[in-house]
Amino acid sequence: MSYFLIKRLRTFFVFFLACFPVCREGHEPELAAVATGSHIDAIPYSGKYDGVVGVVGAIEAINVLKRSGFKPKRSLEVILFTSEEPTRFGISCLGSRLLAGSEALAKALKTTVDGQNVSFFDAARSAGYAKDQDDLSSVFLKKGTYSAFVELHIEQGPILEEEGISIGIVTAIAAPASIKVEFEGNGGHAGAVLMPNRNDAGLAAAELALAVERHVLESRSVDSVGTVGILELHPGAINSIPSKSHLEIGADHAFYSCRISPMGMIFIPCYKGYSHKPEEFSSIDDISNGVKVLALTLAKLSLE
Known part of the structure; x- marks a missing residue:
């Protein structure tokens, strides 16, 4: 990472967010800055471009503007999020949601634990972030803090490649919503309890998962999606009928940034x-082309 670009480090409870204002300060720094960036965390067994392209690309875009001698009116800032994926605590977009002032999330994190029963704040402290910031409202940003936020990102879908289009300008994204569902049935021996007598919590979860797919397809909406990303069975043994099941449905981070700025x-x-x-x-x-478009966009926005 090009740390020579960084003028000062402003840290908002770095466990989930670090904000790096770069040295390309505007000649009217009292104006709301233009922000860009993305996240660097990832889900397990994933790739290395989601999010990272938007962070490295943001730094390089501002570096390009600096080398060219461009002088912005508004300051340009790179925001780096480190806990946007719902990997450890099952909550997505921690940094962007807290910056956007989510009081509900700030309250929920006080009692949030991971799969090993480690609390959110204990995990933060064990990672070296020892600042006493149990009051997460201190990271909330007011609307208008930034004049604009622009994120460079891989499409995560096949349309641009299939149609030979090098750049896509996003006009809308899937509205994120998630539902957690628990089923309780009657467990028993998988070989001894006959099918007519079963109350299988696993099959109930499977039927709901198929219903999600059927409902979305029957809506005939080009953009609607539904995903069952987590399905857990208890006790989870091959010779035992599931007595409980848990599944999480997502009906699909910049999304939260719109609460702070366009x-x-x-x-x-x-x-x-x-x-x-x-x-x-x-x-x-393709990455280079995206960085060029981002740099030109930032330049234009910084002069408004």
Whole structure:
């Protein structure tokens, strides 16, 4: 990372967010800055382009403007999020939601634990973030803190590559919503309890998962999606009928940034639309093209 670009480090409870205002300060620094950036965390067994392209690309875009001698009116800042994926604590977009002033999330995190019963704040302290910031309202940003936020990102879908389009300007994204569902049935021996007598919590979860797919497809909406990303069975043994099941449905981070400022996203193609898997890939040419578009966009916004 090009740390020579960084003028000062402003840290908002770094466990989930670090904000790096770069040295390209505007000649009217009292104006709301223009922000760009993305996240660097990832889900397990995923790729290395989701989010990271938007962070490294943001730094390089501002570096390009600096080398060219461009002098912005508004300051340009790079925001780096480190806990946007719902990996450890099952909560997505921690940094962006807290910056956007989510009081409900700030309250919920006080009692949030991971799969090993480690609390959110204990995990933060064990990672070296010892600042006493149990009051997360201190990181809330007011609306208008930034004049705009622009994120460079891989498409995470196949359309740009399939249609030979090098840049996509995002006009809307899937509205994120999630539902947690618990089923309780009657457990028993898988070989001894006959099918007519079963109350299988696992099959109930499976039927709901299929119903989600059927409902979305029958809506005939081009953009609607539904995903069952977590399905857990108890006791989870091959010779035992599930007595309990748990599943989480997502009806699909810049999304939260719009509460602080106007925002936009720039998409670049990715190989076969692969994302959240090791095969995730975007070419250097596509990344470079995206950085150029981002740099020009930041330059224009910084003069407004």
